[in-house]
Amino acid sequence: MSYSTRVDYTLHLADNALILGHRNSEWTGHGPILEQDIALSNIALDLIGQARNFYQYAARLINTEREAKSGSGMRSAAGQGAKGAAGQGMSDAASEGMRAAEHEVSEDSLAYLRDGWDFKNCLLAEQANGDWARTILRQFFISAYQYLLYTTLRDSRDTELAAIAEKSLKEVSYHLRWSSEWVIRLGDGTPESSSRLQKALDDLWKFTGELFLPASYERELAKEGIAADLSLLKEQWETRVREVFAEAQLFVPGGAEAREGGRETRGVGSGEDGKSAGGREGGVNSEGKGGRETRGVGSGEDGKRAGKGAIPGTDRATWMQMGGKEGRHTEHLGYVLAEMQFLQRAYPGCEW
Amino acid sequence: MVKEATIWSLLEEVNDPEVPVLSILDLGIVRDVKREGSRVEVIITPTYSGCPAMDVLRMNIRMLLLQHGYTEVVITTVLSPAWTTDWMSEKGKEKLQAYGIAPPLPVQQVCHPGLFHREEAIQCPRCHSYHTQRISEFGSTACKALYRCEDCKEPFDYFKCH
Numbered sequence: 001m002s003y004s005t006r007v008d009y010t011l012h013l014a015d016n017a018l019i020l021g022h023r024n025s026e027w028t029g030h031g032p033i034l035e036q037d038i039a040l041s042n043i044a045l046d047l048i049g050q051a052r053n054f055y056q057y058a059a060r061l062i063n064t065e066r067e068a069k070s071g072s073g074m075r076s077a078a079g080q081g082a083k084g085a086a087g088q089g090m091s092d093a094a095s096e097g098m099r100a101a102e103h104e105v106s107e108d109s110l111a112y113l114r115d116g117w118d119f120k121n122c123l124l125a126e127q128a129n130g131d132w133a134r135t136i137l138r139q140f141f142i143s144a145y146q147y148l149l150y151t152t153l154r155d156s157r158d159t160e161l162a163a164i165a166e167k168s169l170k171e172v173s174y175h176l177r178w179s180s181e182w183v184i185r186l187g188d189g190t191p192e193s194s195s196r197l198q199k200a201l202d203d204l205w206k207f208t209g210e211l212f213l214p215a216s217y218e219r220e221l222a223k224e225g226i227a228a229d230l231s232l233l234k235e236q237w238e239t240r241v242r243e244v245f246a247e248a249q250l251f252v253p254g255g256a257e258a259r260e261g262g263r264e265t266r267g268v269g270s271g272e273d274g275k276s277a278g279g280r281e282g283g284v285n286s287e288g289k290g291g292r293e294t295r296g297v298g299s300g301e302d303g304k305r306a307g308k309g310a311i312p313g314t315d316r317a318t319w320m321q322m323g324g325k326e327g328r329h330t331e332h333l334g335y336v337l338a339e340m341q342f343l344q345r346a347y348p349g350c351e352w
Numbered sequence: 353m354v355k356e357a358t359i360w361s362l363l364e365e366v367n368d369p370e371v372p373v374l375s376i377l378d379l380g381i382v383r384d385v386k387r388e389g390s391r392v393e394v395i396i397t398p399t400y401s402g403c404p405a406m407d408v409l410r411m412n413i414r415m416l417l418l419q420h421g422y423t424e425v426v427i428t429t430v431l432s433p434a435w436t437t438d439w440m441s442e443k444g445k446e447k448l449q450a451y452g453i454a455p456p457l458p459v460q461q462v463c464h465p466g467l468f469h470r471e472e473a474i475q476c477p478r479c480h481s482y483h484t485q486r487i488s489e490f491g492s493t494a495c496k497a498l499y500r501c502e503d504c505k506e507p508f509d510y511f512k513c514h
Contacts, residue, residue, distance in 0.1 A: 035498060039490035046494065049402025053431065147465060163432035167401055170434055170514060174489060176465040184467070247467070 007061050008120065008217040009227055010161065011110065012325055014054030015121035017168075018111055019333070020142055021047030022340050023129055032132055039178060043139065046171040053164045055107035062105045112344035116333050120215070123324040124207035126333040133186050133193065134200035140179035141204065144240045145211045145233070146172045152228040161226065180244045187248025198250060205253045209320025212237070218325070254318040356385045359392060359417070366416055369408045370493050371511075373451040376409060380439025383430060391424040392417060397435045399514070400494035437514050452477050454499065454510040461513045463489075474510050476501035486510075 024044035031037025124142060129135045150172055153165035186193040212234040214222065221227035245252070323329070343350055363382055368374045376382050376396070384395040394413055398406045410427050417425045437456035445455035454477045461471060473482040481503035488498045489512065496509040 035488040035490075038492070038498075039488055042490040042494055045402035045404070046400060047402070049398075049400060053401060159432075163430070163434075167398075167431045167434045170463065171401060171494075173463040173465050177463065177467070177469065178489065180465065180467055244467070 003061065003065050005217045005220050006158065006226065007058055007065075008215075009221050010054050010058040010061065011118075012120035012215070012217070013161075013164075014051045014058060014110070015119045016125050016142070016146075017047045017054065018051035019119070019121040019336060020125040020138075021045075021051060022336055023125065023127075024135070024139070026129055027135065040135070040139075043175050043178070046168075046175070050164065050168045050171070051111070052107055053167070055110045057160050057164065058110055059105045059107055066105075108344065112341045116329055116337055117327040119329065119333060119337075120325050120327060121333075122207070122210050123321055123330055124204065124211065126324070126330060126336055127204060127207060128332055130200065130203075131196055133196040134204065136179055136182040136186060137197060137200045137204055139175065140183045140244070141208055141211070141241075143172055143176040143179050144237055147176045148233040148236050149228050152233065156227070157225040176240075180240075183244050183250070184247045187245070187250045194249070197248070201250055202253050206319055206321045210322040210324060213320075213322055213325075215325035356387050359385050359387065359394075359422075362416060362420060363394070363413065366409065366412050368405055369412075370405050371448070371451070371453065371495075373447045374440075374444050376413070378441045378444025378447065380437075380441065380444075381409075381435060390422070391426065392422045393426040393428060395428045395430055397430050397433075399435050403494055405493075435514070437511065440511075448511055449477050452508060453496070454508060456511050456513045463512075463514070474499055476504060476506070477508055478506055479504040484508075 021044045024040050024047065027037065028041045028044065029037065031040055122142075124138060127134075127138060147169070150165040150169040154162055154169065156162040156165065183197065186197045188194070212230045214227075214230050218227045218230065222229045321330075360377070360382075363385070364375050364377050366376045368376065368379055379399065381396050381399060382394065383397055384393075386393040386395070394417075396406075396409070396413075406429075410429075413427055414425050440456060448455040454474050457472055457474070459472070471486070474484050474486070475482055476484050476499075479501060481501055483502040485500050485502055486497060487500055487507070491498045491509050491512075495511055495514065497512045498507065499510045500507045
C-alpha cells in the first residue's frame with residue numbers, strides 16, 4: 001500500500017463531505033421554512049463533522065510520514081549525501097499540504113489552504129445550490145451514494161476509515177431518508193415543484209456517473225480491501241434512485257432511449273411499475289412521449305430532449321462529466337473556495 | 353494516589369453545554385478512564401460527528417481535572433464503536449424528561465432509510481400524551497427532533513434514538 005494513495009483517498013472522502021456541507025450551509029438562514037432551514041443546516045453540520053474526521057486522519061498520515069522521512073532523510077544524508085526529505089511518492093495534495101503549513105499539516109490547513117486543483121471531491125458536490133429542488137436532488141444523489149459507500153467502508157481494512165464510516169453511516173441514514181422524501185414530495189407535488197425538480201434532474205444527472213468511476217487511488221485501494229469497490233455500489237444506488245423516482249414520477253434524461261452505452265440511465269429511467277415510463281427498454285414509443293407531455297412540464301423542452309436523445313452519439317443528456325476526483329473541477333469550486341477559505345488566507349492562523 | 357473511580361466521580365460534574373441537565377456520564381460519551389502515575393487519560397466518543405459541544409466538553413474536562421491538580425491530562429477521542437443513545441443512563445433519561453425534552457425510547461430504534469418510515473409514538477414530556485406528531489427529524493441540535501403535542505398543543509424536543 002502506498003502512503004500517498006491512502007492520503008489521496010482520505011482527502012477525496014473529506015473533500016466530498018466538506019464541499020457538500022459548505023454548499024448546504026449556504027442555505028442557513030435562507031431555507032423555505034424554518035424547520036427545513038434547520039434540517040439542512042443540521043445535515044451541513046453532520047457533513048462538516050465527518051469531513052473533520054477524515055481531514056484529521058489525513059493530517060496524521062501526512063505528519064507521520066513526514067516525520068519518518070525526515071528521520072531517514074537525515075540518516076541517508078549522513079551515509080550517501082543529501083537527499084530531500086519530501087521524497088517522490090508524496091502526492092500532490094500531501095506536498096501541497098506541506099507547503100501550506102510550514103511545520104505541521106492540520107485539518108485546518110487541509111481544508112483552508114489547498115487550492116482548487118488539490119481538491120478531490122466529485123463534481124456533483126460543488127454544483128451551485130440553485131433552487132430548493134436542485135439542492136434536494138443533489139443531496140439525494142450523494143446521500144444515496146454515501147449510504148452505500150459507508151456501509152461498505154465499515155469493513156475496510158483501514159480501521160480508521162472503518163470507524164469514521166461506521167460513525168457517519170448513522171447520520172447519513174437520516175440524510176438519505178429526508179432527501180428521498182423531499183424528492184418524492186416535490187416530484188409528485190404541484191406542476192411547479194415537479195417541473196423544477198425535473199429541470200434540476202436534467203442539469204445534475206450528468207454529474208452522477210463520476211460517483212461510480214473509480215480514480216486510480218480508489219482502484220488501487222479497492223484491490224487491497226481499503227476502499228470500496230464502486231462497481232458493486234452502482235447497482236444498489238440505481239435501485240434506490242429508481243424506487244424514489246418512480247414515486248416522484250421523475251424521468252432520467254435520455255432514460256427512454258435504450259441505447260448501447262446508456263445502460264445506467266436506461267436502468268433508472270424505466271420504473272418497475274411503469275409509472276415513470278418514458279417507454280421501457282426498447283426505446284421511445286408514442287405512449288412514452290405522450291406520458292412526458294401530459295405531465296405539462298414544458299412540453300416543448302421535453303420534446304426537444306426526446307429528440308436529442310434519439311440520435312445515437314449526440315446524446316448530451318446521457319453524457320457524464322468527470323474529473324473532480326483528480327482535481328479537474330467545474331468553475332463552481334473556485335467560488336466555493338474563495339468564500340470558504342477567505343479568512344484563513346487573509347489572516348493566516350486566525351482563531352476566534 | 354488517586355483511583356480511577358475518583359476521576360469518574362469528578363467527571364460527573366461536566367455537563368453537556370447544549371443540554372445542561374445531562375452530565376457527560378449520563379450521555380454515555382465517556383468510554384474509559386486510565387491512570388498511569390500522574391498521567392490521566394479520558395477516552396470519549398462524540399454523539400454526532402459535527403456536534404459543536406465536543407470541543408467545549410474537551411476543554412471543560414481538562415479544566416476540571418486541572419483544578420483538581422491533574423496536570424497531565426490526555427483526552428482521546430474514539431469513533432468506534434459509534435455512540436448510541438442506548439448508552440444514556442436511566443437517570444439521564446429522567447432528567448431529560450423533567451427538563452422538558454422527551455428522552456429516547458427505551459427500545460432502541462436506529463434510523464433506517466425506509467421511505468416515510470413511522471416511528472413509535474413519542475410521549476409529550478409535559479402532559480404525557482402519546483398523541484404527538486413529528487414536525488421534523490432535525491431539531492435545535494443534531495441529537496434532537498422536533499415534535500408537537502396534539503393534546504396540549506405544545507411543541508417539544510425529542511432526544512432521538514441514535
